[in-house]
Amino acid sequence: MFNKLRDLACIVTVALTVCGGLAACASSSHVVATDKPGTYTVATSATGGRMAWARAHERAMNEARDYCERRGMQSSVNAETVSGVEMLTAHASSVSFECHPTF
Known part of the structure; x- marks a missing residue:
């Protein structure tokens, strides 16, 4: 019985570690010029958890900036x-997005 509980604890620990690692995953494409002069796009994605959309949004905004x-x-x-x-x-x-001179 003790061995089964220990094995289960190990499995749970590994699963939490993997899920925790996924929560931090975010990636982005290269910035691409559009057909409109001075306008660019960037695409990002994130996985894991309820707040993945926020990580994707933040990454896209940071890439543009x-x-x-x-x-x-x-x-x-x-x-x-x-x-x-x-x-x-x-x-x-x-x-x-567009890039504009700073004032």
């Missing part, structure tokens, strides 16, 4: 499209 800042400008978001609402599924954010 960083892209413009590397050019000495600031970002201005035109539109955002989000998808995914269920736990443990991929949540995505696609941001359309």
